[in-house]
Amino acid sequence: MDKLPAAFGQNFSGASEDFLALLRRKGLLSPAATPKGFTSADYFGVVDPTVRAPGPREQSWRPTEATTILAFKFSGGVLVAGDRRATAGNTVVYDRADKVLEVDRHSIMAIAGVPATAWEMARVLEHSFQYFRRTQLQEMSVDGKVRALSKLLRDNFGFVMQGMGMVVPIFATYDSNSNPEARLYFYDAMGAQFEAADYAATGSGSPAVRGILHYENHWGEKPLKELDENEAVAIALRALDTAAESDTATGGVDRTGKIFPIIKIVSRDGIMTLPEEKIAAVFKKSVA
């Protein structure tokens, strides 16, 4: 017998509970993992696993974030792009993965890392934001959303230290009440959030992408912020193709299979997913 009516029990907790706590109370989400060989004091240290004090359970720790995700602000909002390849070691598992996920009408979470954890995080976030809006009768603030993702990453950090489930996301959102209206954040695996002024990149192919975006922003024909949509898409495609050139874990553009990266744009009007034909046209004109 389902215990649904129990939700109306005497100790009904009211409005202050967030969705994460609700899921945990109902046993629908595993509790936050505690890193092995860690004390709580270590949480406040520098997030660099290589300088961790040697403990009895020392294990090799290797980031697994085989992907390339990039995002930058342009004249029409924030562009977020990701390649489609999913790998396990040297094997390409899937070539149509979607790593650029919509979590609400104006927010995108793009992920590098372990898909199982990342997709679950996106799902939790999506429901948390909606749950907040429905129960509190107001939209969650940008800061609240950014912090919610940060908390999920921190709760997951125990698993990361055990060598599985690392996620390093980018979060892009648009809020007409804030200044600037377009907001872009990147995170480390432990949940620290950093607001990007112009661009952000994550994943194994990100060093190359960061180089390109920095170069374009400073010495390109015009700064990223002033690009129109076609120019922005061209730069995103060029950057992903460059990353794929040296990083085997990045799919770039599959010319034979006609598989293009996922590109989404967040603006005041919401999120727009660029149709494949449009990406193909820009690719043919400015990249290939």
Place this chain on the structure above:
Amino acid sequence: MIEEPYRWVEAIANRREYIETQLASGSPIAAVGYRDGILFLTLGQARQKIFEIYDRIAMGAIGHPGDIERLRMGAIELASTEGFTRSAADVSLRRLAHYSLSPVMKSAFEQVYGPPYLARLLFAEIGLQPEEHLFLRVEYDGAIAANGATFAQVRQDFAVLSGTRQSTELMESFLKAEHAPGATFEAALKTALDAWSIGHMALQKDDGKELPERAAVTKHRQEQLATTGIEAAILERNANAAIRFRALSDKEARALIGD
């Protein structure tokens, strides 16, 4: 004392009378289907009465704010956890009302030593087709009235909620006569507003068993619009977005009414 059957029945009857009195002044809410969705409408300025429950479910309520809030939170909680663990498509208004809300409200009502829920709720769920619109009214005692979703009944593409039975029945008979399924949004908005006016007029006088004259309805509507705000929300059957609920501002609604 209350263990004696007669006393219990008496206590329940008293309680019913008490709740009916408490709810009697509740401003009506009309929910009507239109070509591209479902419209919820009421007038008032005290507090919000129309709420989003889940992607495809909206709720209107009259009653005590504390009780409405508890029921609303419970409904959102159930729908959200179901939608999270399974999928949004598995969240169903029928189950929410029949398996969760109704039993809880019934037992609160009949346990005479505990407080009942002082609330009357109106739910709508938007389907893929206009014929799949589901409207449910859940009473404080757990009774459920649906828009004829079973067997060979004639389905109604509307539902109403009001403070008294008489007001509710007048609104229903008005909508039965006036509301055309597949109406445009503007037409549905005007019909809903007239239905609200009829319901509101019936709350103010006890003798009205017949539908009032059209001119009187128009006059009442205009008087009310001059002093109170329109609260409206729609569930849109737009396939592009998962979330179909949208609140309409007073300004937006007035622009469409045009009087």
